[in-house]
Amino acid sequence: MTTNPTTEFAVQARGLRRTYGKGSGAYEAVRGVDLDVRTGSITALLGTNGAGKTSTLEVIEGLAAPSGGTVRVLGLDPVADRAAVRRRTGVLLQRSGFSGDLTVRETLRLWGGTLSAPRPVDDMLAMLSLERRADTRVLSLSGGEARRVDLACTLMGDPELVVLDEPTTGLDPESRREVWHLVSALRERGATVLVTTHYLDEAEHLADRIEILHAGRIVRSGTPTQIAAGHPSRISFVRLPGRLAVPALPGVTDVAEEAGRTTLHTADLQRTLGELLSWAARHDVRLDGLDARSPSLESVFLAVADGRDPNPTTPSPILEGSHR
Numbered sequence: 001m002t003t004n005p006t007t008e009f010a011v012q013a014r015g016l017r018r019t020y021g022k023g024s025g026a027y028e029a030v031r032g033v034d035l036d037v038r039t040g041s042i043t044a045l046l047g048t049n050g051a052g053k054t055s056t057l058e059v060i061e062g063l064a065a066p067s068g069g070t071v072r073v074l075g076l077d078p079v080a081d082r083a084a085v086r087r088r089t090g091v092l093l094q095r096s097g098f099s100g101d102l103t104v105r106e107t108l109r110l111w112g113g114t115l116s117a118p119r120p121v122d123d124m125l126a127m128l129s130l131e132r133r134a135d136t137r138v139l140s141l142s143g144g145e146a147r148r149v150d151l152a153c154t155l156m157g158d159p160e161l162v163v164l165d166e167p168t169t170g171l172d173p174e175s176r177r178e179v180w181h182l183v184s185a186l187r188e189r190g191a192t193v194l195v196t197t198h199y200l201d202e203a204e205h206l207a208d209r210i211e212i213l214h215a216g217r218i219v220r221s222g223t224p225t226q227i228a229a230g231h232p233s234r235i236s237f238v239r240l241p242g243r244l245a246v247p248a249l250p251g252v253t254d255v256a257e258e259a260g261r262t263t264l265h266t267a268d269l270q271r272t273l274g275e276l277l278s279w280a281a282r283h284d285v286r287l288d289g290l291d292a293r294s295p296s297l298e299s300v301f302l303a304v305a306d307g308r309d310p311n312p313t314t315p316s317p318i319l320e321g322s323h324r
């Protein structure tokens with residue numbers, strides 16, 4: 001790790017906008033994004049397809065200038081100070097541009113040659129568990145192994161800020177876990193990680209803070225727990241037999257019947273569940289397949305994605321103590 005002075009936020013964006021095209025064909029993919037990525041944290045940027053995640057990351061990486069607003073990366077302007085930012089940043093794009101004809105070792109050597117202070121190739125092979133594939137051509141690797149080569153290149157310059165665009169897409173569950181370990185290890189080393197992912201369990205496990213982007217705007221923002229708070233809990237069971245109906249229960253906001261299951265949403269899981277169970281005991285009813293869940297990131301995300309978000313928040317700057 002270099003000894004540059006650290007800023008409180010590795011990435012800060014205010015009112016960030018990005019428009020593709022001009023005139024009547026112009027399309028605004030990023031519509032005023034405010035983002036604070038605290039130094040030393042892992043922040044996950046989530047969003048539906050086309051929400052604007054890659055468009056936002058490209059501005060942060062200095063690959064494109066914003067059409068509005070400001071962005072600072074490691075305290076610098078990622079476009080004007082591109083060389084300085086690039087030296088201190090590792091970027092994993094969705095698709096790497098490496099030639100598949102080179103071996104893994106040759107690819108790492110070649111990439112290392114573009115960096116001012118690369119870590120040794122053998123260290124990177126060991127870090128990404130690629131030693132046994134070192135002399136294999138990249139085009140013969142599995143998807144997971146090829147992604148690990150991309151990651152090795154991203155991390156080879158020992159970056160302070162690591163930007164990962166969907167690092168685990170296409171990986172099997174075991175490889176995904178390995179990437180999670182690696183990302184957590186980066187934080188232990190003091191690096192800051194900004195990651196996009198379509199896997200909500202990944203974001204929930206890994207991230208200190210989550211930003212949900214929808215149609216070019218940040219619509220939810222906070223720790224996974226903060227994001228889920230205020231969202232309804234869910235109780236479901238196999239539909240009651242015969243003519244029995246679900247009784248009126250405290251806290252329930254809606255009841256739905258689908259594919260032989262009854263699902264209740266409630267603002268007070270403990271009270272609703274308690275009343276449901278005592279009603280079932282009094283009437284000697286068996287609630288087959290009973291499942292009770294607190295709100296999860298997944299339920300919030302799905303609500304945002306299909307426009308049912310009951311609790312849209314105006315994202316606020318990070319407050320002291322909101323960082324896990």
Ligand SMILES: Nc1ncnc2c1ncn2[C@@H]1O[C@H](COP(=O)(O)OP(=O)(O)OP(=O)(O)O)[C@@H](O)[C@H]1O
Nearest residue numbers: 020021027029047048049050051052053054055056
């Ligand atoms: N070069 C481009 N020209 C015009 N429109 C573009 C261009 N690149 C992206 N877009 C549009 O901008 C919007 C945001 O795209 P972006 O790739 O940033 O979304 P994303 O959140 O990364 O999506 P995904 O999860 O599918 O990767 C989309 O509607 C996309 O079609």
